[in-house]
Amino acid sequence: MATPNIDSEIVKMIAADTDTPAETVSRMFAETWAEYSEGAKIMDYLSVLVARRVRDNLLRWKQEVH
Numbered sequence: 001m002a003t004p005n006i007d008s009e010i011v012k013m014i015a016a017d018t019d020t021p022a023e024t025v026s027r028m029f030a031e032t033w034a035e036y037s038e039g040a041k042i043m044d045y046l047s048v049l050v051a052r053r054v055r056d057n058l059l060r061w062k063q064e065v066h
Helices: 008-018 022-037 046-065
Strands: none
Touching (some): 008 022, 008 046, 022 046
């Protein structure tokens, strides 16, 4: 399943919240979308779930690094 048009506002918000480059957030969003959408029958909240996972992963990674 193809990645949807990623909302640039979501990417900007996650990038700002996590102090991560938007390109990195966008790539992670696309990768996580591919993982989550595989076999998914209901797509209504997929973008919300993907955004949350990307943000959580980045915040967890930042905590482990520091």
